[in-house]
Amino acid sequence: EAQVTQNPRYLITVTGKKLTVTCSQNMNHEYMSWYRQDPGLGLRQIYYSMNVEVTDKGDVPEGYKVSRKEKRNFPLILESPSPNQTSLYFCASSLFNSGGHLDTQYFGPGTRLTVL
Amino acid sequence: GENVEQHPSTLSVQEGDSAVIKCTYSDSASNYFPWYKQELGKGPQLIIDIRSNVGEKKDQRIAVTLNKTAKHFSLHITETQPEDSAVYFCAASSARYSSASKIIFGSGTRLSIRP
Numbered sequence: 645e646a647q648v649t650q651n652p653r654y655l656i657t658v659t660g661k662k663l664t665v666t667c668s669q670n671m672n673h674e675y676m677s678w679y680r681q682d683p684g685l686g687l688r689q690i691y692y693s694m695n696v697e698v699t700d701k702g703d704v705p706e707g708y709k710v711s712r713k714e715k716r717n718f719p720l721i722l723e724s725p726s727p728n729q730t731s732l733y734f735c736a737s738s739l740f741n742s743g744g745h746l747d748t749q750y751f752g753p754g755t756r757l758t759v760l
Numbered sequence: 761g762e763n764v765e766q767h768p769s770t771l772s773v774q775e776g777d778s779a780v781i782k783c784t785y786s787d788s789a790s791n792y793f794p795w796y797k798q799e800l801g802k803g804p805q806l807i808i809d810i811r812s813n814v815g816e817k818k819d820q821r822i823a824v825t826l827n828k829t830a831k832h833f834s835l836h837i838t839e840t841q842p843e844d845s846a847v848y849f850c851a852a853s854s855a856r857y858s859s860a861s862k863i864i865f866g867s868g869t870r871l872s873i874r875p
């Protein structure tokens with residue numbers, strides 16, 4: 645089954661304790677992205693990756709890191725989490741179509757992170 | 761920076777009536793405009809999208825219109841049903857394989873269908 649998986653689904657942690665949220669897709673998609681969702685603010689893009697070893701900042705990259713060593717995986721790293729990073733996080737992936745344009749994004753189920 | 765404004769933030773319509781959600785975008789290079797539906801506890805799911813070379817697209821009860829001159833696009837749902845109740849997001853992107861680009865989302869519309 646074609647899907648985007650994220651782990652963990654729920655995480656409660658404390659300020660300053662490094663954490664990683666994993667994201668994996670089995671559709672051979674080039675484009676992968678991380679978003680955070682906060683009430684009234686919609687989805688805001690944190691980082692995205694056009695392909696292996698190619699990553700770039702989205703709208704809200706501060707306090708986050710990513711890596712894209714393999715096509716299927718795109719982990720989100722919080723080196724020193726703070727309470728303002730408490731949020732619902734989504735990973736997504738998509739192909740570029742034959743015309744080189746971005747195609748349908750497939751979202752993971754979400755990771756609810758609480759930083760105390 | 762680029763932004764996408766979405767209105768209204770909440771919308772309640774009688775079952776069977778139509779619902780319209782509107783978005784405006786600022787980046788004139790945007791060429792891809794998807795709409796997502798998010799049900800409670802789930803990730804967003806694409807319901808329809810439109811590209812800049814098309815003015816309108818329809819899929820059964822759902823249609824999207826795009827006005828590139830005015831930089832706005834709209835989602836139209838006809839004959840609404842209870843299962844249409846969800847949060848809807850619009851987005852805009854200029855991403856191409858040859859050039860990296862962000863995807864900007866609107867702030868969402870909570871649609872409620874009254875029985």
